[in-house]
């Protein structure tokens with residue numbers, strides 16, 4: 631199976647973890663031009679020009695949540711989605727909150743650190759990010775079951791979809807405090823080889839990202855400021871970052887023309 635992804639993408643990490651939990655071999659590839667908005671080639675797989683995308687025969691499935699549901703359907707063992715529909719719905723809610731509100735904060739921190747945005751206001755944006763991350767950490771902590779897992783009485787869906795986001799906040803220096811239940815949960819989840827391998831790959835890829843600072847002006851990147859990410863940047867006080875990015879053409883929005891190919 632070919633998986634178009636990037637090791638630092640939390641959406642891709644969700645898929646890598648599930649494939650590994652289910653023992654499905656995959657060949658991970660970074661699409662040419664990822665992050666540039668240039669759709670020649672990769673748009674045929676995913677008109678949103680995003681990773682992850684999983685190639686299954688003649689079909690490419692995109693959107694990490696859709697991919698996870700597909701994998702659970704075709705590889706039901708070991709089961710990661712709880713059998714109880716209510717518990718499964720709770721897992722999907724945790725996934726939705728992490729994929730939208732949590733991801734947007736980490737992404738904002740990445741724009742500052744890896745792409746050098748936020749001239750003059752970077753510290754203010756980082757402070758907002760730290761405060762908001764703490765809110766979501768507290769929310770996640772309240773979702774932990776008496777069993778110690780987010781998914782109910784066993785490790786599963788909600789644990790594997792949340793761990794890329796919480797460990798990313800650790801990478802950005804705003805992880806949960808050592809004495810918290812959420813931090814203990816990270817240790818528990820990281821004991822899974824599928825998780826440890828995937829999160830290890832993400833952490834190892836950070837060094838490569840540090841080389842991107844300064845490349846924004848080269849035109850190599852036109853970063854995708856979409857939905858929750860755009861909202862976060864504006865909400866946190868970074869409207870000027872958006873305006874500067876548009877003026878310099880290193881910010882882009884969804885290009886619907888890609889769906890017309």
Ligand SMILES: N[C@@H](CCC(=O)N[C@@H](CS)C(=O)NCC(=O)O)C(=O)O
Nearest residue numbers: 639641665680681682693694695854
């Ligand atoms: N809803 C999508 C979001 C995927 C997404 O935003 N991926 C980012 C990487 S974290 C991406 O590929 N962005 C392309 C770009 O920045 O050009 C999913 O769950 O798969």
